[in-house]
Structures are given as structure tokens and as C-alpha cells.
Amino acid sequence: MGAAKPNEGRVTVLDSLAFLCELAMLVILAVSGWRIGSGLALQVILAVLFPLVAAGVWTTWMAPGAQRRLANPGRLAAQIALFVIAAIIGIGAGLVPVAVVFVIVSAVVFGLGSRRER
Template identity: 45%
Template sequence: MLTILALSGAEVDGSTAIRVLAAVGLPVAAAAVWAVWMAPTSAHRLPNPRRLVVQVLLFAVTGVLAAATLAPWVGAVFFLAATTVFGVLARRDAVTAGRR
């Protein structure tokens, strides 16, 4: 996700300064959101299904940016792959929690 955000930021319309800011700022913002609400060691980690919803939103935004700036297939493949992986992980966590 961070790489796709950086590449997408580098391709936005605008001056070189805007592109550099977007290429650095987008992944930094995504990493900050992840660190605060999704990281396994975060003190403020969201429980599922809220965590999955925020993850899907991050992937959707990344996919839309990639589709708009890189190529539509890049955005679609990224979104589908990432959402599938985290959906499976969320389901596994729910099953594991039910066994406890």
C-alpha cells in the first residue's frame, strides 16, 4: 500500500513540489493511521469488524488513487487482493476468538 501511495503521489497533476509532497505525505498518512488503529501492538487497535472497515477504506482510497494516476488495473488488482487477504484474516480472528 505504501509503495502504491508513493507512486500515485508522484504522478498527481501539479508542480514538482506538489508531487513530492504527495509522494511522501500519502504513505506517511497511511502509515500513521495503520500504526494507531491497526497495528497488533497498538494501544488503540480497533476491534473487528471496525478494523476491517477502516482497512477496506484505506485500500479503497489507495485503489482509486492508483486507478486514477497509474492504471485502472493496478487499482483494481490492489483493492481486490488486499481486501481479500484482510477479510480472510478478520474471519480467522473471529473464529479463533470464538474458540476461547
């Protein structure tokens, strides 16, 4: 077993902001799916499917406890790509200001978090 990191097990403000960005991504994807769908059935399917796919990708390759977690800088690139995709979908659904603010804040938060992990 290696030596413990100084902040291991502690949740920082940056960790909390990152989690809020992840939740915001899921909300943006759900709302976008609802707005993009034509007809109730498609609205429900897309509102569930979009965040489910994003959560699956996140859980598999980016979550702190993922068995196949990507190493940085690849993980940071994948995280930002996922946020950009969510923002593009949000923009397509008419959530322009929300999507733009979301992608900028997320890139800053995860960029700072990535620097901290070096």
C-alpha cells in the same frame, strides 16, 4: 494473563500476504502522489505525504501492536476503506489495473485474516 493462542508469535503465509498488501498500499500511494503532483516540489510532497498519512492511520488504529487498535469488524471495515481509498487515488493517477488487482487481493487477504481472528 490469559492462555496463549495456538499460533501466537508465529508468522503465517496469510500474515506475510497482509504485510505485502500493506507495503503495496504505501507504494501505490507514493507513486500516485508523484504522478498527481504538478511540478517537482508538489510531486515530492504528495509522494511522501500520501503514504505517511496512511501509515499514521494504520499505526494508530490497525497495527497489531497499536494501543488504540480497533476491534473487528470495525478494524476490517477501516482496513478495507483505507485500501479502497488508496485504490481510488491510484485509479485517479492512472494506475487502473494495479489499483484494481490491489484492492481485490487486499480485501480477500484481510477478510480471511479477520475470519481467522474470531
